[in-house]
Amino acid sequence: MNRATRKSVFDTVDAVLLAAGLLVLAAGQYLAFTAPPDVQQHYLIRILYVHVGAAWTAYLAFFVAMFYAVLYLWKQDPAYDCLSAASAEVGLLFMALTLFGGMMWARPTWGVYWTWEPKLTTSAILTAFYIGYFLLRQAIEDPEFRAKAAAAAAILGVVNIPINYMSVYWWRSIHQTATFDIINRKVHMDSPMVLAMLVNLVAINIIYVLFLRLKGKVARCAAQKEDWDE
Numbered sequence: 001m002n003r004a005t006r007k008s009v010f011d012t013v014d015a016v017l018l019a020a021g022l023l024v025l026a027a028g029q030y031l032a033f034t035a036p037p038d039v040q041q042h043y044l045i046r047i048l049y050v051h052v053g054a055a056w057t058a059y060l061a062f063f064v065a066m067f068y069a070v071l072y073l074w075k076q077d078p079a080y081d082c083l084s085a086a087s088a089e090v091g092l093l094f095m096a097l098t099l100f101g102g103m104m105w106a107r108p109t110w111g112v113y114w115t116w117e118p119k120l121t122t123s124a125i126l127t128a129f130y131i132g133y134f135l136l137r138q139a140i141e142d143p144e145f146r147a148k149a150a151a152a153a154a155i156l157g158v159v160n161i162p163i164n165y166m167s168v169y170w171w172r173s174i175h176q177t178a179t180f181d182i183i184n185r186k187v188h189m190d191s192p193m194v195l196a197m198l199v200n201l202v203a204i205n206i207i208y209v210l211f212l213r214l215k216g217k218v219a220r221c222a223a224q225k226e227d228w229d230e
Helices: 003-009 012-034 043-075 078-110 118-139 143-157 160-170 191-229
Strands: none
Touching (some): 003 191, 012 043, 012 191, 043 078, 043 143, 043 160, 078 118, 118 143, 118 160
């Protein structure tokens, strides 16, 4: 990638998003470390301020990947395929961060880094599916067929998301219920904790938008190069 290409990939909007994301993340971390400890989890609750935001952002990224996949199948515009792949890749990154944060939380709470309870099992399945999504993209050489197959996979992948979210309700296990209980319309946190979590969520979403823009532009450059090489 030459200097001119790098300039076209990272523009003023990206710089603003980067600055905003870092500032909001710094504010979120300040709120996380000044929020009172949880009654049961004490200061271990701080892991959840990033863990929950990463999980929600991964869900969002996979739904965005599905949205662009549908647009690609409708419009047959390769740019939508690039954005779908970019969002899925960023979603997979945040899903990995979710699993890592969960493991760091589980070790002092449950005594193990991993156990095959329903929430963790469905999270592992969701992660494995999107790893398979990228293996599928790598396995198909024809750009048009690859885009159509990947679009179908991106649409199918979001079926796992409500299963993953609802697993704590359907199969009660050692995993705690959702912090923001949408089903019962409850929030299992005090106000300072909620504020810390929401600010961190905003920061992670800004970073997601930045990554999506950058990955989308890089993917389009790669697609153009593939067309030129043919």
